[in-house]
Amino acid sequence: MNIALIAHDTKKELMVQFCIAYCSVLAQHSLTATGTTGKLVSEATGLPIQKCLSGTHGGDQQIAARIACNEIDLLLFFRDPISAKPSEPNEMNLLRLCDVHNIPVATNIATAEVLIHGLERGDLDWRNIVNPHPGV
Numbered sequence: 617m618n619i620a621l622i623a624h625d626t627k628k629e630l631m632v633q634f635c636i637a638y639c640s641v642l643a644q645h646s647l648t649a650t651g652t653t654g655k656l657v658s659e660a661t662g663l664p665i666q667k668c669l670s671g672t673h674g675g676d677q678q679i680a681a682r683i684a685c686n687e688i689d690l691l692l693f694f695r696d697p698i699s700a701k702p703s704e705p706n707e708m709n710l711l712r713l714c715d716v717h718n719i720p721v722a723t724n725i726a727t728a729e730v731l732i733h734g735l736e737r738g739d740l741d742w743r744n745i746v747n748p749h750p751g752v
Contacts, residue, residue, distance in 0.1 A: 617689040617735070617743055620679045621649035621657060622671065622710070627694035628653055632660045634694075634725060639663060641736050648682065650675035676710060683713045689743040690735065691721040692728050 619642065623631035635642055635657045642663055649657060651670035658665045668675035682688045691714055695707050707723070714721040720740060722728035734740055 617645045617740065618682075618687060619645050619647050619690045619692065620682070620688045621647060621653055621665070621692050622676060622679060623650075623653045623694040624696040626696045626699055628656055630725060631692070631694050632656050634692075634728060635661050635663065638732050641732055645735075648679060648688070650679065680710055680713055683710070683717055683719055686717055688719060690731060690740065691719055692731070693721060693723050694725065694728070695723050 621631060621635070631653055639661045642661075647657075647663060647665045648654075649665050649667060651667050651673070653671075654665040654667035657663065658667075668678040679688065679691075683691065691710065693707065693710060711721065711723075713719070720731055720743075722731050731740070
């Protein structure tokens, strides 16, 4: 499956710790991330990550385009609803696209853990049926 990772600045360290904890599960999938988040996660885990631009330079829009083209199967978007900066990724567009295209999305660590355990159990295998990815 193709998993996208995005984190607001105040949640980047949480994303890194989450990916360290679930490295063995994430290693079985293709990962894409906004630039800074991808760099931090890759350095901490050694996981190969396709890095888009940073969020401030349109990386979230690149991921949104991949969601719209049905190229992302799961979005982990650790957002900060209290102190998000105007330059950080626009969550409403991403969430709307996930709803339109039936992409499972987590906006906090609690939901991310539920999704990652479901992914590990095979609960999200239906995505491979409706959207097969050759060679993944």
